[in-house]
Amino acid sequence: MAPNSDWQEGNAKGEPGSSLHGVTGREPVFQMTMETVGEKEATDLKGRKFALPVDSEHKAKTVRLYSVAAPHMRTFHLSWIAFMICFFSTFAAPPLMPVIRDNLGLTKVDIGNAGIASVAGAVVSRLLMGTICDLVGPRYGCAILMMITAPAIFCMPLVSTPVGFILVRFFIGFCLATFVSCQFWMSSMFNSKIVGIANGTAAGWGNMGGGIVQLVMPLVFDIIRRDIGSEKFTAWRIAFFVPGVLQVMMGLLVLTLGQDLPDGNYAELKREGEKVNDSFQKVFLYAVTNYRTYIFALTYGYCFGVELTVDNIIAEYFYDRFDLNLQTAGIIASTFGLMNLFSRPLGGVLSDVVAARWGMRGRLWNLWIIQTVGGVLCIVLGLTGQLGPAIAVMLIFSFFVQAACGATFGVIPFISRRSLGIISGATGAGGNIGAVTTQGIFFMSSKYTTEDGIMLMGIMIVACTLPVIFVHFPQWGSMFCPPSKATEEDYYISEWSKEEQSNGLHHASMKFAENSKSERGRQSPPRSKEETVVVDGV
Amino acid sequence: MGQSLLCGAWVLFALLSFVDATVLFSTLPRTLAVEDEIQNQVPAMGLAKAGDDHLVIRWVLNATAQEAAAPGLDASYEKVSLKLCYAPVSQVERGWRKKNDDLHKDKTCSKAIATQKYTSQGNSTVWRITKDVPGAVYFVRAYVLNSNGTQVAYGQTRNLITIEPISGRHASIDVAAAIFSAFSVGSLIFFLALENMRGRRSSGSK
Numbered sequence: 010m011a012p013n014s015d016w017q018e019g020n021a022k023g024e025p026g027s028s029l030h031g032v033t034g035r036e037p038v039f040q041m042t043m044e045t046v047g048e049k050e051a052t053d054l055k056g057r058k059f060a061l062p063v064d065s066e067h068k069a070k071t072v073r074l075y076s077v078a079a080p081h082m083r084t085f086h087l088s089w090i091a092f093m094i095c096f097f098s099t100f101a102a103p104p105l106m107p108v109i110r111d112n113l114g115l116t117k118v119d120i121g122n123a124g125i126a127s128v129a130g131a132v133v134s135r136l137l138m139g140t141i142c143d144l145v146g147p148r149y150g151c152a153i154l155m156m157i158t159a160p161a162i163f164c165m166p167l168v169s170t171p172v173g174f175i176l177v178r179f180f181i182g183f184c185l186a187t188f189v190s191c192q193f194w195m196s197s198m199f200n201s202k203i204v205g206i207a208n209g210t211a212a213g214w215g216n217m218g219g220g221i222v223q224l225v226m227p228l229v230f231d232i233i234r235r236d237i238g239s240e241k242f243t244a245w246r247i248a249f250f251v252p253g254v255l256q257v258m259m260g261l262l263v264l265t266l267g268q269d270l271p272d273g274n275y276a277e278l279k280r281e282g283e284k285v286n287d288s289f290q291k292v293f294l295y296a297v298t299n300y301r302t303y304i305f306a307l308t309y310g311y312c313f314g315v316e317l318t319v320d321n322i323i324a325e326y327f328y329d330r331f332d333l334n335l336q337t338a339g340i341i342a343s344t345f346g347l348m349n350l351f352s353r354p355l356g357g358v359l360s361d362v363v364a365a366r367w368g369m370r371g372r373l374w375n376l377w378i379i380q381t382v383g384g385v386l387c388i389v390l391g392l393t394g395q396l397g398p399a400i401a402v403m404l405i406f407s408f409f410v411q412a413a414c415g416a417t418f419g420v421i422p423f424i425s426r427r428s429l430g431i432i433s434g435a436t437g438a439g440g441n442i443g444a445v446t447t448q449g450i451f452f453m454s455s456k457y458t459t460e461d462g463i464m465l466m467g468i469m470i471v472a473c474t475l476p477v478i479f480v481h482f483p484q485w486g487s488m489f490c491p492p493s494k495a496t497e498e499d500y501y502i503s504e505w506s507k508e509e510q511s512n513g514l515h516h517a518s519m520k521f522a523e524n525s526k527s528e529r530g531r532q533s534p535p536r537s538k539e540e541t542v543v544v545d546g547v
Numbered sequence: 548m549g550q551s552l553l554c555g556a557w558v559l560f561a562l563l564s565f566v567d568a569t570v571l572f573s574t575l576p577r578t579l580a581v582e583d584e585i586q587n588q589v590p591a592m593g594l595a596k597a598g599d600d601h602l603v604i605r606w607v608l609n610a611t612a613q614e615a616a617a618p619g620l621d622a623s624y625e626k627v628s629l630k631l632c633y634a635p636v637s638q639v640e641r642g643w644r645k646k647n648d649d650l651h652k653d654k655t656c657s658k659a660i661a662t663q664k665y666t667s668q669g670n671s672t673v674w675r676i677t678k679d680v681p682g683a684v685y686f687v688r689a690y691v692l693n694s695n696g697t698q699v700a701y702g703q704t705r706n707l708i709t710i711e712p713i714s715g716r717h718a719s720i721d722v723a724a725a726i727f728s729a730f731s732v733g734s735l736i737f738f739l740a741l742e743n744m745r746g747r748r749s750s751g752s753k
Contacts, residue, residue, distance in 0.1 A: 107643070111681035112715050116640035149739075156735040160728035166720050241679045242715030250723070257731045264738050276746050329643050455640055 059271070067271035068200045072207050080268040081198045087259075087267050089211040091151055092191040094259045095184040096218030096346075097225075098162050098252040099127055102178060104223045104324040104339045105230060105245045109174070112242040119171040121453030124321040127178040128314075128444040131185035135441065138189035139434035140289070146275035147194040148267040151187050155260035158184040162253035166246035184256070185441070189434055191215060197270050205357055205422075209415050213353030216411070219320040220346020225251070227339035295504045296428035302435055304476045305417060305424070309436045310443020311473040312380050312413035315387070315466060317444035319345055319410075322452055323403070326459050331396045341400055348407040356415025368530030369423065369485035376416040377477045377488065383409035384470030391464025414440075423482070423525060426518040427504040443473075485528050492529075497522035570650045570698050578620065579627070579702025581606045583687045586673070596711050598678040604629055604660065606689045606702060607669025623693045624665040624700070629672065630656035630688050634707050637683035650698060656688055665691060682712035 060078035061069040069081035076082040102109060102123070110120060134154070141150045161180035168174050192208050199207040229251050233244040269275045296302055324342035327333055333341070356379065363371035386406035393399040417436065424432055447469065451462035481487035483495035501522040505515040585593070586601040595602065606627060632655045638644045647653040658680060661672045688703040 110641075110643070111679075112712065114682050114712075117642060118640060153735065153739075156731045159731040163724040163728045163731075166724050167716065169714050169716060240713065240715065242713055243717060243720075246715055246720055250727070253727060257727070257734075260731070261734060261738075264735075276742070455642060458642065 063271065064200045068198055068204075069271075070200045070203065072199065072203055072210075074210075079266075080271050083266060084194055084198045084268065085207060085211060087263050088147075088151070088191045088194045089214045091155060091259050091263055092187045092211065092215030093218035093221070094252070094255050095155065095158075095187045096215060097222045098158075098256055099131075099178075099182050099185055100219045100222050100320045100346075101162075101181075101226055101249060101252045102127075102165070102174075103321050104226045104335070104342060105248065106325045107328050107335060108230070108241050108245045112245070113169065113171055113174055115171050115174065117455050118453055119175065120325075121448055123171075123175045123178045124318070124452065125445050125448045126175050127182040127321065128185070128317050128441045128448075130179050130182035132438045132441045132445070134183045134186035135189050135437045136434050138186040139193065139430045142190055142193040143430070146269035147190040147197065148263060148269050148274065151190040151194070152260045152263040152267070154184055154186055154190070155256050155263070159253055159256045159260065162249060162256060165249045188212065188215065188437055192433065193430070194269075205361070205419070206354065209354040209357035209418065212418070213349045213351070213411065213415065216316065216349040216353060216414075217346055219316070220343045220349065222252070223320075223324050223339045223343035223346065227336045231336060292428045292431055295425055296431040296435060299425055299428070299432070301424045301480050302432050304480055305421060305432075305436050306439025306442070308376070308380065308474055308477055309414070309417050309440045310446070311470045312383065312410050312417060313437075313440030314443020314445075314447055315383075315410055315470060316407075316414065317441065318447045318452070318466065319407075321444075321448065322459060322462075326463070327396075327399075330394075330460060331399070333396075341403075344400070345403060345407045348404065349411050352408045352411035353415040356412030356417075357419050358415075359412065360416045360419030364419070364528060364530065366531055369420070369482055369528040370488065371530060372416070372420050372528075373477055373480055373488045376413060376420060377474060379409055379416055380413035380474040380477075381471055383413055384467045384474065387467030387470055388464050389467070391460045391462070391467060394460075420480075423528060425504060426501050426521045482528075497525050497528075501525075571648045572650055572653065572701075573648050575698060575701045577702055578609050578700045579606050579689050579691060580609045581687055581689045581702040581704050583704050583706075583708065585708060593707070594709050594711060595676055597676045597680045597682075598713050600676055602660070602674045602676060602687070602708075603671060604674065604687055604689075605669065605671040608667050609702065621665065621667055621691075624691045625694045626662055626692045626696075627665050627670070628662045628690045628692055629660040629674075630690065631658035631660055631680070631685050632656035632688045632703070634684040634686055637685070656690075660687070676710060678713050680710055680712060682710060684709050 059067065059069075059081070060076065061071055061073060061081050063081075064070055072085065073082055074085075077086055106120065109115065113119075115123075138150055138154070158181060161177055161183075164177050165181070168177055191211055195207045195211055196204050226248055229248045230244050233239050233247050234241065237244075237247070239247060323345055324338045327341050328335065328338035331338075359379070360372050360375050363375045367374070383406060386402060386409060390399065390402045390406055393402050418433075421433055421436055422429060447466055450469075451457055451465050452459065457465065478488050481490060482500065483493045484497050484500050486492035498519060501518040502510070502515055504518065509515060582605045584603045584605075585595045586603060587595060588599045589596075606629070608621060633644045635646075638646060638655065644654050644657070646655045658677075660674045663670050663672065684707050686704045686707050688701060690698045691700040691702075693699045
């Protein structure tokens, strides 16, 4: 199998904005060559020209946010909007909780269980989604998930018992796996140098759904009560048709307008023989035997998991502690999720900026500092008893917690090249497990008041971020330890057996290793004997 | 210097008296006797349906309190505010209904029934249980307010009533939910089948 010589178009000069090669980055490992064409003549399989400049894999080399040109930018917008709507649906109940808890006679334990249920389903669905995207493509994965979970949203207006409420929130929560399809899709459409920004922006804007919903649902509830004249206990039920209808519409749009790869859909490409798959067992093995997978699953549980937890509790917290009405509590709660507009992308960008100077060690320090500061601010939030200061602290806290999410995915792509998909899925699942655990311990029973729960959650964030100290890359070092004499090639080739190497299957990883030398930071001496020309020396 | 300081303190004190002083429930005398009675559509002991049934509430100045206390006890009584309050059994595991001695923070009595002018002969009111009352066990409490609106005394019913809430569901909502769900799954299957057919046709023609 001939290696594709300009597969990555890298020149290993530590370009900024290699803001890390994407999240799921499940670019097919042994991609057969697309014709090597000049930019001007790039066409897809059907001979149509691309609107954006593309590389040899026909992945876009820029992101033009204002454009909806097929296939790249259209995918970007379809993908992040679909993810945003899923977030919207999953967190549609919390802003209306003061009404729902009265209608259904819920206790604090019931509300806590429902919150846990809403994020627990996605633990499994996120793990499965990576494989589903591999098999049938992200377009089908995303659309099928959205349209299958929409009936669960329509079941919410029919709920009349606490158990029913918990079950419905559980099934709605499955759609959070669109995170994986979103990132997978971005990685298929955007060149590795910019896929980080594309992914971070798409993920951040998707997460905003958790904020937008806190604004929209109380508003819709109010309109239904005032203008249609429904009773409170009926109005909230009607309000749930909004997320349901949006999700169905979006699922249809994804099906009709979306496209799996720049050149076409999976089914067509499989028939043409353009797509080949790696061995699932091997990919799974290398993910499971890498200790860094577990550390980042844990730490992501305490930035993204905390974000999910706060999405679930914050509106009710402001409503109860500060005696606000539903709309005001919703507006304040929404600002938490809306900060994602820039805080998550900025977290990734910060990671890049720091890496340009200090390499991977800088990224690890960056992540640890941002997430720990977030934890401290969470403690402060729980202790703040006045409304104005509480809002201010919450805003700053939201920035740090979301930036930590972005910064985490600045490191993930370097853990493994072969198993990137599964590791990203595992990290995402870890985020949801963190949300389940945190809600279970601190926000379930009346043992802790909500403000105490928030404060204790902050302490747990600080504690669970400490394991970042133990992440060590032999070729780049860790927070406190310098690198050894190992090289990037040594690290990434260890994922391929001798037999696979003799078949030339490892060439893509070697290309990646070459490009990843930027993670040494500036002014680090070349370490391997074979290197003559200094890779960075920038 | 000392005099102006004293003067300032006095002004501050005077101003503070306009601020709502914290009223502690435990300090309020129970001088009213309150009774309630359910007027059901369908007779049921102690059970009332939100939206359908009525509550008749009677309150009067407690006879024993009237005798024992000095005349002029009710000189400051201006208004009586009747409220529907959660019984302790409905407050368990629900922090948003929690009892607090500080009446500003107390969440026991969240539903206002009526406010009437105080008369020593007492009064009564008939209240239709509104549809937004949650299902729980309740009692009725009457707060006596002075001209500032602060509570100065109270009275409450001795028996408890259970209110059954409306479900909030309607047949039309159920039908709409079913239709939308069917549309969602149906259109998905339709599109998948369509693409499958198109795919087979194009590979068949190759």
